[in-house]
Amino acid sequence: MAASNAVTRHRVKPLYCAPFFTGSVFTSMNFAALGLAPELLRAVKRCGFQQLTPVQEQAIPPARRGRDLLVTAQTGTGKTAAFGFPLLQQLLEKPRATQPGHTRALVLAPTRELVEQVADNLQQYAHFTSLTIAAVYGGVKHSSQANKLQAGLDVLVATPGRLLEHVELGNINLQQVEFLVLDEADRMLDMGFVGEISKLLNGMGKKPQILFFSATLTQSVTTLAKEILARPLSVAVSKRNAVADTVEHLLYPVDQARKYELFMELLRTHNWFQVMVFSSTREEADKLINALKEDNVEGAVIHSEKTQGARRRALKEFKEGKLQVLVATEVAARGLDIQGLDYVVNLDLPFFIEDYVHRVGRTGRAGSKGIAISLVSASDEPKVALIEKAIGTKIKRVKIKGFEVTESAVDSTKPKSRFAKATDTKAQAKAAPAKKAPKANGRPARPKAKTSTKAAAKSGAKASRSTQHSAKKPRSR
Structure with a gap:
């Protein structure tokens, strides 16, 4: 436009x-x-x-x-x-x-x-x-x-x-x-x-x-x-973080690496025509839409990096039934009214629990029934518990044969928080045996200045405290 x-x-x-x-x-x-x-x-x-x-x-x-x-x-x-x-x-x-x-x-x-x-x-x-x-x-x-x-x-x-x-x-x-x-x-x-x-x-x-x-x-x-x-x-008119009673929540356990594969399996098996898929990052949203195009699925993506014209065109074509899949980030999670949208899929769970409410709010509108599907890996489980607490209901789990979870609850291949990294570093340093200093010109290397200064300062501090203690005179009465 x-x-x-x-x-x-x-x-x-x-x-x-x-x-x-x-x-x-x-x-x-x-x-x-x-x-x-x-x-x-x-x-x-x-x-x-x-x-x-x-x-x-x-x-x-x-x-x-x-x-x-x-x-x-x-x-x-x-x-x-x-x-x-x-x-x-x-x-x-x-x-x-x-x-x-x-x-x-x-x-x-x-x-x-x-x-x-x-x-x-x-x-x-x-x-x-x-x-x-x-x-x-x-x-x-x-x-x-x-x-x-x-x-x-x-x-x-x-x-x-x-x-x-x-x-x-x-x-x-x-x-x-x-x-x-x-x-x-x-x-x-x-x-x-x-x-x-x-x-x-x-x-x-x-x-x-x-x-x-x-x-x-x-x-x-x-x-x-x-x-x-x-x-x-x-x-x-509703409790905090409530979702419409017309929305059915389903959770599909799956390994992180197989989420797209499972999504395509569900898309084809159930013959979904119009479905909105949410991703938490622009990069993942772009990857998903590219994969869909390779699989000959008509779709489009909307996120903050797309021009206004591209976003308007994508929404218009989706509402008109020209697209089967609309991929979106949180930018589209609020306020959009798409009549007759039966399915919302969370390819990954949102960073903020409240955003789950807004994502799934795209379906089950105007009294119609809707289904909110979340593809959840083992590392997503802590968020699931928070979402269930927020919406006040237990989410039904559906296991698909051939997509059994093999990951552990904590995937060591994923980036950790700075706190986790720091903790791991300390633990490794504590457990690791002391290494011998490398030799230079056939002789042991001289200790680093920082180490020497630190040790000297520590030793000096002890000596100072000892001297102060011995120098104390008895209090006169």
């Missing part, structure tokens, strides 16, 4: 609304009971929304009344609508002409993909209004975004880093921000955006209403929430 499309202000787009849960996850309350503006209710009908999900039922009414919210909800629960409709409703209730270089509402999200997705959904919700909505993210030229920002907006959806750059360039001013949404706040903190968020908040005039959404409630999330929220109402 051309760089100029990085900021969009039009309202007429192909219909796409985030899907809703079905069946028992609905509440008895419907959108008609919220008292939304007729323009928004028309959009609700156009999107096919009827009853509210739990997070929407609990968040929309107080958000409409202007309360700060701290919302903890797992992915795929309809969070965008939970903050989108009350935000748009208040903008319609308090109409005001947009000012050049200003925005009335700001939504911050961690990744380019999530920013685009949120902006697309808000545009659908505002389809029958005159509200202007823009998306701003990195990976494209600033100049392609500057003109739209300088014209003024009702709602701006942005990544923190790129928005801060535009603020510093003078393309936008945040003094008139009335409403602020932090979407996937925990992920933004994980990615190191806390500094950018603080600077953006400091650039605002009076304190805006803040809707704080997070999939997990970590210590850093709690700390930030306390700093920026004013008497917030807490909304928790």
